[in-house]
Amino acid sequence: GGDDGATAGGGGGDELIRVGFSQLGAESGWRTANTESVQESLSEENGIDLTFVDAQQRQENQIRALRDFVSQDMDVIAFSPVIETGWDQVLQEIKDAGIPVVLVDRTVETTVEDPFVTWIGSDFRAEGVTAGEWVAENHPDAQIFELQGTMGSGAQVDRQEGFREVVGDQVIGEASGNFTRAEGRTAVEAALQAYPDMDLIFSHNDDMGLGAIEAIEAAGMTPGEDITIVTVDAVKDGLQALVDGKFNYVVECNPVFGDQLAELINQVHAGETVPEQTFVEESAFDQTITQEFVDARPY
Ligand code: GYE
Structure with a gap:
């Protein structure tokens, strides 16, 4: 009308x-x-x-x-x-x-x-590629767990596609954390059991990555060192985790x-x-x- x-x-x-x-x-x-x-x-x-x-x-x-x-x-x-x-x-x-x-x-x-x-x-696919390229350059042998956003969302589908174009053969496990901190934590708690060899997490957003930090610390490990964390968004809390050494790389989504x-x-x-x-x-x-x-x- x-x-x-x-x-x-x-x-x-x-x-x-x-x-x-x-x-x-x-x-x-x-x-x-x-x-x-x-x-x-x-x-x-x-x-x-x-x-x-x-x-x-x-x-x-x-x-x-x-x-x-x-x-x-x-x-x-x-x-x-x-x-x-x-x-x-x-x-x-x-x-x-x-x-x-x-x-x-x-x-x-x-x-x-x-x-x-x-x-x-945003160009979600390009964000996934940027994350993948950093991993390929800095952690070419990483065993990657992919912490996905809401399944079937544009942001999840395209970030995954872009990331896997670059380092798909290194992904050893995946689960969705629905883009929230709480579900990200739960997913990583399970992943630490299921994939003891994983040493890098690619999280489709900062909040799930912050949940991953909680899970990793609760398991007695050091996020950013024992397990490298790469995220997308670059909200203030995410950048603080980066400066604190708990995240390793953050792709911006504006x-x-x-x-x-x-x-x-x-x-x-x-x-x-x-x-x-x-x-x-x-x-x-x-x-x-x-x-x-x-x-x-x-x-
Ligand atoms: O990255 C995530 C949010 O669709 C780009 O949705 C957005 C995504 C963002 O929940 O934090």
């Missing part, structure tokens, strides 16, 4: 773009930072009236939220899908209602044609793209042509980062 003619940054209450945003959860430090960025930028100041709903990592909650947005006739629907598949029906319903979709962070796999106008997020998202939403609503994909910028860090750098990290 949506009325045309709202201008970017437009002021008056009547002209605000009504946006429904379905966030997938609050599972990690990355997600918290992402939610803060989205809520701060999808603001009246940027011409947006935001309805924000957290799905607590459950797809059925997200589908319900998306249907609510359709019945509320939102101007634009934005969402970050918890897993890649299972969206065909609801995406078709949104399309039939004529509401443009802006996909955020994670990706979808669907049979619906042109299911979204634009996507903004959650702070609310301003870019707000601009895309304004452009989409105005019917302007937007790029199909926008990749946010990121880098990677090793133990040479300083405490000052960590202290200055805003999230």
